[in-house]
Amino acid sequence: MRNRRILSLWFPRLGAERLLRQMRTLPPEAFAIVGEQAGRQTLTSLSVGAESRGLYRGQPLAEARAICPELVTRPQNLQAERAFLAALRRWAGRFSPWIGEEPPDSLIVDLTGAAHLFGGEDGVLQTVETDCARLGLTVRAAIADTVGAAWALARHADMPAPTGRNGDSIDQEARATRSRAARRHWLKGGAPPLPAARAITSSRIAAPGQTRQALAPLPLAALRLPPNIVDGLARLGLRHVGDLLGMARAPLARRFGPALIRRLDQALGLEPEPISPARQPLHFAVRLTFPDPIGLPEDITAGLDRLLPALCRRLQDQGHGARRLRLQLFRTDRSVQELTFGLARPSADPMLMRSVLNVRIASIAPGFGIDVMRLEAAETEPYQPRQHRGPLAGTDGPAPAAQAEAMSLLISRLGARIGMEAITRLAPADSHIPEKSALILPAAWSEPADHWPHPHAPRPAVLFRPEPVQAADIPGVPRQFRWRRQDLVTASATGPERIAPEWWLDDPEWRSGTRDYWRVETTSGIRLWLFFAHGADIAGGWFCHGVFA
Template identity: 40%
Template sequence: MWFPRLASDRVLRARPVDGPFALTLKADNTERIYCLNRAAERVGLSRDMSFADARAFCPDLISQPARPDLDAPFLAVLRRWATRYCPWVGYEGADGLVLDVTGAVHLLGGEPGMLADMHARCERAGLELRLGLGETRGAAWARAHFGNPHSPLTELPVAALRIEDRMATALQRLGLRRIGDLASAARAPLARRFGPELMLRLDQALGHVSEPISPEGEPPHYATRMSLPEPIGLTEDVMGVTARLLIPLCDKLKAQEMGARRLCLTLRRVDQGRQQVELRLAAPMHDPTRILPLFVRGVGEVAAGFGIDQIRIEATLVEPLPAQQIGSRQSSPDQLNDLITRIGTRIGLENVQRFLPADSHIPERAFSIAPAAYSTPERGWSVRRSRPLCLFPPESISASGSQPPAQFRWRRMRLTTGRATGPERIAPEWWLPDDKWRSGVRDYWKVDTREGRRLWLFYTPQNPGWFVQGEFT
C-alpha cells in the first residue's frame, strides 16, 4: 500500500480545501514543496519545486508548513488499521505499508474483493492509495509505484526496482528500459558495472532472493479493569478491587521488566460520572503490596455517589525497572521512595527537593534545587570559603564608605560591628543576565556583631550601598 500524498492528505482530512494545496518544507534555506494535492499537480506544480516558483505559477495556491514529525504517527495509525486485513504489517519507507496477505485473502472475498475494500475505505477516509500485489515484496512495490496491481512485472520500467535514479538513468541509456530486458541480459557485466545492489534488487523482485516483512509489534498496554455486578461504595471495597486489579497489572509490568511511574485509577459511577485518582510515584515500582497503601489517601477522597460499578487502573507512565539483586543491605531506598511518594501526593512531587552542586561563584547559584524523585544525591560538595547557613534577598542598610559600618540597624535591631572579615569580591556572571546583580561587583564581608549575630554583608562599589544577604551559624 502506497500513500503518495500522505502528508497533504493528513492535513486536508482535518481541514478540507478546494483547489490547489501544498505543504512546504524549508530545506537548504529555501522553501520547497514537500507534498501537494491532485488539483495542485493539475496546474503544473510538482514536488521539490521551490515555493516561490509555485506561487508564481499558481497565485491561489494554499499552503502550510509540513510537519514530518506528525506524519510518522499518522502512518502508525494506518498501520494499526491495516491489521484488519492481515496480522503481518510493516512499514515501507515513510509513506507506505507492506502487508503479508498470504492466507488471509480468502477471508475478504479474494484478491479483487480485498483490493476494492482497501480502495473504498481509503477513499472514504480521504486518502489517495496506490496498491500493488505481488509474490514478492519488490514486485508489490514496483506495481504500486509504477503500474497497477496486476501489471506484468517484466513490462515495468527499471526504476521500479527500488534503485537510485542515477542507476536507472544509466540503465536506460544502455537500452535496458524494462525489467524484462534487464532480466534477460547477461548478469556478470551488469554486476561489474553497477555493483551487487542492482542484481540483489532484481532477484528480490523476481523472487530468487527472499525478503522478509518485519511486522511491528503492538506496544504493550498496561491497564486492567473490572466491571462489578453490583455497585460498591465503601472505601475498603474499592481498595479490595484495586488490590485485585493491581496483581495482573504488576505481573505484566514485571514480565516486561518495567515499573509504573504514574498510575491512574478511574472509577465509573452508576450515573456514568467518572472520578480519577492519580498517583505519581517517586520511583518506578511493580510491587502490588507496596503500591496499594499509596492509593489509600486518593481513594479516601472519592465521592462514591450511588456507587461505583467499574474500576480501571492504568499505568500511564512506565519506566524500565530491571530485576535487581536484593542483598543483605537494608532496603531503605524503597522505604524512602514510598515516603517521598506519600508526601508527594499531598504537596506535589516536585515540592520534595534536594540540593545538587552547581558550578558558580555566585552564592545563590552555587547549588541547584531539584525534585528528589527525579534526581539522585550527589556528593562532591566543597567550599573554599565559609558560606552563610541561610541566604535571604538582600536587605538594604544605611551605611556609607567601603569599610563595614561600625554600627547599623537591621530588622529593627541596633547592631555593633565587633569584627569584620573580608572583603571577598564576587563579580557578576555577565554571561547570564540577572537583574539582582545589575548593581555590579560585590565586596562581601562577614561581620560578627557584638550582639552575637554573624551576618554576611556586601558593599557594591559601583553603586555605593550596603546590604545584608545572609546569616552564619
C-alpha cells in the first residue's frame, strides 16, 4: 500500500515502570526486574536510575549487584506484563483501531489516514509523549511506511553511530571492562542507556517514500536480525543497513540464509508485513441499578426477569451460549455477594437459566438492601439452537433432542445445589478387564454413550476390589467357603469365564495371573462373582469380585 503509515511504540522500561507506578512509597533510585534466562538470573527491565549506574538488560544479577549494591529488584511476572501491554493497546486505540501487539514491550499501530486528527505526524508523536509522561512510562515512537522501518527508527534513531573494529574498539574489551564503563554493545542489538528526557525529534519520522534514506545510517540490528547474522556481517565489514542496499541478494542469501533478505525486504516494503490486531475478547454482562434498595425474593426474581432476556439476546447475536453464570449483588453497605451457576451445556435460553437461578435464590442474603444486580456469562462456548421436535419425531415419547435438553436441565439444577463436578456418568472403555470397562466422566462435560458393548457373560451390579475367600485351593468351584465372616454353601454355579491380565501393563491387582470367573448362587440367596487366580508373581486362590442383584 503506497500511502500506508505505521506507528511503532516501544516501551523499553515497561516491566520496571509497571511496578514503579504501583509503589505508594518513594521509589528506589535503582530498580530492576529479574527474570531467568539460560538457567541464570538476569535483568529484564531497568529504571532510569539503574541504567544511569551502568546496568543494562540481560546483565547477570550477581554482576549488577557488584556494580550497584543498592539495587532493588523484583521477580518478573510475564502474565502481569502481558496484561499491562494489553491495557496499553486499549489506550493506543485513540490513534487507530488497527493495533497489533509485539510482546513483550511494543505496539504497532496502522496510522494510515488518522494522523491529521492530531495535527499531523509530529502531533501524534507529541501526544504519545505527553500521555506516556502522564502515565509514568518511557516511550520511543517512530512513524514510517513499513512495520520494519518504524520498528528500526523507534529503537535505533538518535543513537550514536557505531565505530569501526580496531584495537581500541569498545566492543573488543572484556565484559567486565564494558560493564564498569557503563557501555553496551550496540552492534549486537543493544542500545545505549536511554536518556531520561523524552524529547521528540524529526529523525524518528521517515517521510513517505523516504524509507531507504531513513534506514541507511542505522545499524544492522535495526533489521530485526539474529545476533549471529549481525556478527557475521560485521566480520565482513558491513555495519549499516545502507551497506546492504546496493549488494547482490543471491550471495547474501547463500551465506546468511533467507532470513536476512526477508527482513530487508520487509523493512523496505518489498515484502508485505500485515499487522495482526489482537481480537477483543467477547464479554457478556448486564446490570440493573435500583432507585431504592430491594431485599424481597420476589423483587430479586423480578430483577432477574429483566436481566436474563438482555443477556441472552447478546449471546444469541454472537452465536454463543453460557456455560457458567455469575450473579453479583451489590449491597448498600458496599459488600458484594457473588453466586456462580454452571450449565450442563451451552445455552442462550432465558427460561433454562431462570430455572437454574431459582435454585439458589433462597440463599441470597440481601442485608440492608441490594442496590445493583449484575449478571455475567463468565464462560461461553459457540452455540447453535437445537430443534426439539421435528416432523419425523415419534408420538410415543419425547424426541431425542428434547430428552437431551431435559437431562441437561436436570444436571444444571443438581449442579447448582451440590456442584457440577459431583455429577458423573459412565462411559465405555476399551478394555476387557472388568474394573476398567467403564470410565467415570463429569456429566456436564461429556455426552452419553450411544452404544455399550455387551460382555461375553453377565456382570455383577456391584463391583468392588477383590476380597479373599477361604476355600479349598483348587480350580473347581468349592461346595463350601467363607466370605466376610459368613459360612456359605454353593447351590449352583455357572462358568468359568477366563480373563487374562493385560500383559503390556504392570497392574499390581493382576499380578496373581489369569483368572477363572464363576457366577455362584448360595443356599442363602446371595449371588456372588467369584474367581480363581492361577498365580503368577504372587500366589493365587479364590476371591470375590462383585455381587449380583
